[in-house]
Amino acid sequence: MLAAQPLHIRNATIVDIAEGTATRDQTILVEEGVITWVGPSAEAPADSDSRETIDAGGKYLMPGLIDGHVHVTAATADLGAMAEWSPTYVAAHTARNMKAMLHRGFTTVRDVAGADYGVAMAVEEGLFEGPRVIFGGKALSQSGGHGDMRSMGGSLVDPHQCCPSIGIVCDGVDAVRKAARDQLRTGAHHIKVMLSGGVASPTDRVDSTQFSESEILAIVEEAEGSNRYVCGHAYTARAVNRGLRLGVRCIEHGNLIDDESVRLFVEKGAYLVPTLITYERLKADGEEAGLPAASREKVDSVLYAGLEALDRANKGGVKIVFGSDLLGAMQVHQSQEFRIRAQVQTAQEVLRSATLTAAELIGLEGKLGVVAPGAFADLLIVNQNPLDDVTVLADPETAIDAVIQGGRIIRERASVESALAV
Structure with missing residues (x-):
């Protein structure tokens, strides 16, 4: 995949499909298309804002x-x-x-x-x-x-x-x-x-x-x-x-x-x-x-x-x-x-x-299908928790606010705030 700029996704509710849980107020950091850090926003590294930043607005972040x-x-x-x-x-x-x-x-x-x-x-x-x-x-x-x-x-x-x-x-x-x-x-x-x-x-x-x-x-x-x-x-x-x-x-x-x-x-x-x-x-x-x-x-x-x-x-x-x-x-x-x-x-x-x-x-467990350090930064920001109702994904035009592939923002709706922090 083409190289992506370092990325900071904040204020996200992370969907853990293996555990069947959703954890609020999380931050994800991405370097060279790979997730490097996941954790509470309050504990994010000091340099998090020195990169392109997406404010998920509390919405749900799940694997691609x-x-x-x-x-x-x-x-x-x-x-x-x-x-x-x-x-x-x-x-x-x-x-x-x-x-x-x-x-x-x-x-x-x-x-x-x-x-x-x-x-x-x-x-x-x-x-x-x-x-x-x-x-x-x-x-x-x-x-x-x-x-x-x-x-x-x-x-x-x-x-x-x-x-x-x-x-x-x-x-x-x-x-x-x-x-x-x-x-x-x-x-x-x-x-x-x-x-x-x-x-x-x-x-x-x-x-x-x-x-x-x-x-x-x-x-x-x-x-x-x-x-x-x-x-x-x-x-x-x-x-x-x-x-x-x-x-x-x-x-x-x-x-x-x-x-x-x-x-x-x-x-x-x-x-x-x-x-x-x-x-x-x-x-x-x-x-x-x-x-x-x-x-x-x-x-x-x-x-x-x-x-x-x-x-x-x-x-x-x-x-x-x-x-x-x-x-x-x-x-x-x-x-x-x-x-x-x-x-x-x-x-x-x-x-x-x-x-x-x-x-x-396909032999990519740990690299795909999870939001975790070491995984490819293939991510979706969605409006509703798919663990509550998976059929929301049947209408991706309304369900998905952002598509991120390898740390690159592919599709982004106006309801997700994205800006290059300086």
């Missing part, structure tokens, strides 16, 4: 949000058509998508098919304004799988790294090893594998299983050899349980899990990333957003089961991460995931999924 399942390059819900767009045109859409995510309070995102090292570098170097991007590159799909966007009559796949397709089609143990190694070569933080059918793909069934066990094991072996992990797209209990037994560390969606799934999640220490808002919006806006008819017909098979699966996993002690998975114009509804999850989870549980647990998944 983490979305554990996004596709920042997905400019349309018609992913097959997008695979043939100009990469520079897709990059322009990507920049717009990421800026909007950051202004909604998501200071870090995990991209699980589409974003590459170039997108992450563009944010890191300040070329794009957006959240920190934890990327996996292109997802791995078998022929006719969820990442294969060819129609039934299609035959050509562009395997080039710069092609805007979100996936690589690979078949056989040798091919999946090479595909995984290619993504890891680019610095991928994880490898995404399609374990079952999905909605946006044109030729597979949602209830199918994809890749052989030997192929999945080869991908897991390659990821673990690079100290990375595999996340798997899966809906049915059959596909989820198979992936967990074979070493997949994180399941995306999981709308149709069963009690055995919950047992395996807990036994393996694996993570679940539900993405409930996407089904609601695909049902309401899919056609207008470009979702092909064949995909729209598959939405109902997963739409109504997702909340029950979240409830089952939550009660069973599964480690749950916040995710949205929205495509194209539907990405504006990202924050509505808070509203949906609040139907079956407590405010603290939802907040943990978007901060502490998500940070643990």
